[in-house]
Amino acid sequence: MSRISISGAFAPFKNSGTLPSSLAASRRSSSIILGAVCQNPRLRLSSHRLPAVTSTRANSSIPERPFRETPMVAKNALEPFVDFDIEEHKDQYVSLRKAPDGPIGLYGKFWLRENCQCSKCIHPDTRQRIVDTFSIPKNIRTGKVEYVEDGVELQWSDGHRGFYPFSWLGFHANGKKKPMEPHMMAIRFHKHHDPSSPFPPAVSYTNVMSDDRALWRWLEAIQVYGFCFVQGVPVDPESTKSLLERIAFIRHTHYGGFWDFTSDLTFKDTAYTTEGLGAHTDNTYFTDPARLQLFHLLSHTDGDGGASLLVDGFHAAKLLFVKNREYFHTLAEIPQPFHASGNEDTSIQPAAQAPVFGLHPQHQRLFQIRWNNYDRAAKTDWNMAEQIKWYEAARAFNDIIHRQQLQLWTQLEPGTALIFDNWRMLHGRSEFTGKRRMCGGYINNDDFLSKYRLLEFGRQKVLDNLGNNTPLSYNPNFRY
Numbered sequence: 001m002s003r004i005s006i007s008g009a010f011a012p013f014k015n016s017g018t019l020p021s022s023l024a025a026s027r028r029s030s031s032i033i034l035g036a037v038c039q040n041p042r043l044r045l046s047s048h049r050l051p052a053v054t055s056t057r058a059n060s061s062i063p064e065r066p067f068r069e070t071p072m073v074a075k076n077a078l079e080p081f082v083d084f085d086i087e088e089h090k091d092q093y094v095s096l097r098k099a100p101d102g103p104i105g106l107y108g109k110f111w112l113r114e115n116c117q118c119s120k121c122i123h124p125d126t127r128q129r130i131v132d133t134f135s136i137p138k139n140i141r142t143g144k145v146e147y148v149e150d151g152v153e154l155q156w157s158d159g160h161r162g163f164y165p166f167s168w169l170g171f172h173a174n175g176k177k178k179p180m181e182p183h184m185m186a187i188r189f190h191k192h193h194d195p196s197s198p199f200p201p202a203v204s205y206t207n208v209m210s211d212d213r214a215l216w217r218w219l220e221a222i223q224v225y226g227f228c229f230v231q232g233v234p235v236d237p238e239s240t241k242s243l244l245e246r247i248a249f250i251r252h253t254h255y256g257g258f259w260d261f262t263s264d265l266t267f268k269d270t271a272y273t274t275e276g277l278g279a280h281t282d283n284t285y286f287t288d289p290a291r292l293q294l295f296h297l298l299s300h301t302d303g304d305g306g307a308s309l310l311v312d313g314f315h316a317a318k319l320l321f322v323k324n325r326e327y328f329h330t331l332a333e334i335p336q337p338f339h340a341s342g343n344e345d346t347s348i349q350p351a352a353q354a355p356v357f358g359l360h361p362q363h364q365r366l367f368q369i370r371w372n373n374y375d376r377a378a379k380t381d382w383n384m385a386e387q388i389k390w391y392e393a394a395r396a397f398n399d400i401i402h403r404q405q406l407q408l409w410t411q412l413e414p415g416t417a418l419i420f421d422n423w424r425m426l427h428g429r430s431e432f433t434g435k436r437r438m439c440g441g442y443i444n445n446d447d448f449l450s451k452y453r454l455l456e457f458g459r460q461k462v463l464d465n466l467g468n469n470t471p472l473s474y475n476p477n478f479r480y
Contacts, residue, residue, distance in 0.1 A: 094142050096152055098170040105173030112154075113140045115172075116162035127463060167460075171468045171475070185321045185328065186365035189479055190424070192315045193225045195408035202229040205239075205417075208246060215246060216455035222292065223452055223479065227310055227420035233296060235414040237439045240296045243417065244440075248447030251290050253283075254346050260298075260439045274433065279311045279401050279426035280372040283442070284338040287350040289370065289422060290442035291449075296417040303434015308418060310408040311426040313369040316400045317357060320393075323400075327393035332357040334390045337377040338370070349377070356397070358423075360480070363471050367480060368423040371397075401426060449480060 094112060098105045114133045116122070121131040136158065143155035151165040193200055201221040207214035208230065221228040233239060241258045244250050250257045283289035300306065321328040335353035340346060358368030382390070400406065409430075412418060420427060423445065453462050453476040462476050471478055 093174075094154075096145070096154075096164070096169060097147065098173060099166050100147060100149075102166075102170070105169060106175075107169075107172070108174055109142060110136065110138065110140055111174065112164070113156055113158075113160070113162065116160065117151075117165060117168055118161075118163040120160075121162070127466070165464070167464045171465050171470070175470075185318065185325075186363065187314050187318065188360070188363075188365050188367040189223065189473075190226065190314055191224045192312055193227075193408075195310075195406065200229060200408065200410075201225045201227065202231055205230050205232040205234070205243065209243065212455065216452075219247065219448070219452040219455060222419060222421055222448075226312055226314070226425045227418065229410075230417040230419065231415065233415055233417045235298055237298070240294070240417060240439050241441070244294055244443060247292070247443050247451055251442040251444050253286075253290070253442065254340065254343070254348065258439065258441045260437070262435060262437050274431060276431040277309075277428040278373070279309060279407075279428045280374060281313070281370055281426055282372070282422050284354075284370040284372040284375050285340040285348045285350060287352070288445065289368075291421065291423055291445035292419055292443035293422045293427070294417055294419040294440040294443075295412065296439050297412040297414055298437040298439055299414060300432070300436045301434055303432060303436075305430050306432030306436055307409050307411050307430045309426075309428035309430070310410075310420060311401045311406050311428075313371065313401070313424050313426050314366060316397065316406060316426075317366055317369065319400050320397050324393075324396065326389075327396050328357065330389045330393040331355060331397060332359050332366075334382065334386055336370075336390075337379055338372065338375045339377045340375060353379070356394070362469050363478075365471075369426070371401075371426055373398075453477075453479060 092109055093106045094109050095104050095106055097103070113136050114121075114129070114131060116131065121129065123130050141157040143157060145155075146153045151163055151167075152169065154162045154164065156162060201224075203214060203218045203221065208218050218228060218230070230243060233243060237258070237260045241250070244258070281289070282293060295308070297306075317328065320331075332355050335355045337353050338350060340348040354370055356369060356371055357366055358370065359365065360367045410418070417440075422442075456479065457465075457476045465476050468475055468477055
């Protein structure tokens with residue numbers, strides 16, 4: 001079996017022929033990934049007795065602008081539309097231009113008054129509302145409207161003179177969104193990485209730790225592809241911990257905060273054994289599962305095996321939808337119970353049961369997968385028809401995630417960390433012998449998205465869009 005190694009120097013791609021078609025397409029669509037064929041076996045990602053060899057290489061260039069891609073869904077399914085009950089409530093709206101010479105937006109009068117953006121209504125430092133919403137008269141009226149250079153000044157009947165920047169008005173016109181058609185399927189912003197490609201997304205530890213642009217590129221790779229390798233990580237837990245904290249604070253669970261463990265069953269969980277693990281997501285038993293998970297193999301002695309498995313759950317869900325829409329809707333509608341009860345002092349269950357496929361309640365897009373057959377508890381609150389439907393749909397999804405062409409196998413080695421989106425990517429491992437020392441940790445969803453959106457869009461644009469739920473690519477809140 002041939003093996004491609006990677007370089008710690010991260011040199012540009014060089015070979016005597018043309019780029020493989022899959023890599024060339026990747027380079028055209030995104031500058032997150034570049035390949036390289038180099039010789040440095042200490043840093044390579046190899047594969048032992050596995051269907052395919054996978055090697056990674058950090059990108060040597062940082063894109064000037066964020067990667068953009070239309071979500072995997074018919075465009076008209078995401079277009080907002082305005083559906084105002086104007087005839088019934090026309091006296092409760094005010095029309096304002098969203099730019100000096102721009103289009104008109106409609107805004108509810110009471111809503112507009114309580115969301116005044118002046119420093120008397122919004123604290124300039126904390127960005128929290130200061131005005132007492134319920135001290136505003138219910139029948140508040142508008143007075144003189146004056147367009148100034150950067151926004152609109154509006155006189156209110158309660159004596160307040162409000163101010164609304166154009167940058168804020170443009171993103172906050174009131175409206176309703178078109179419901180998703182039953183025959184359509186939407187998935188949150190993402191791009192599928194073909195496991196057969198020899199160059200999965202990878203970044204340099206040194207760059208990520210020293211450059212915010214490289215940090216953005218790392219988070220963008222996670223957001224777009226669902227996973228990313230980090231190369232050149234010093235082989236010690238302290239450096240790995242610092243890498244995670246470059247994103248946000250590490251989430252503490254019943255496993256602790258930052259992990260540094262071996263297969264000694266310190267915690268009564270299959271992950272702490274030498275057994276193989278099928279594709280699954282973690283934390284299905286939490287009301288709010290961790291979003292990111294990072295592994296760094298520090299050592300593996302006196303044995304072999306333990307290859308790491310990744311499966312793109314979103315891509316598998318899409319294939320299930322194509323195969324049978326009813327199966328997809330069944331896994332999105334019938335909730336399941338989960339638990340973590342291995343240790344004597346622990347029995348964790350979420351506040352509410354949750355379906356395998358989590359759909360965003362406003363956008364109706366798939367945004368989270370909970371799939372863990374190990375941790376699923378015995379559900380009682382369903383009838384026979386629901387049981388038949390669910391098990392049939394779950395079996396079909398299970399068959400899909402076991403397809404060899406959907407599975408990315410890699411043999412992690414010291415110095416290369418793997419981070420992935422636990423709300424999207426299913427992970428597992430092969431059985432191993434010997435003693436492995438692994439470290440890593442979890443990052444919360446909200447903390448990851450906060451850092452990613454600020455780096456992607458800039459703080460001002462994030463602030464201008466607070467509360468904006470419009471499903472368009474320029475809206476930071478549409479990246480989740």
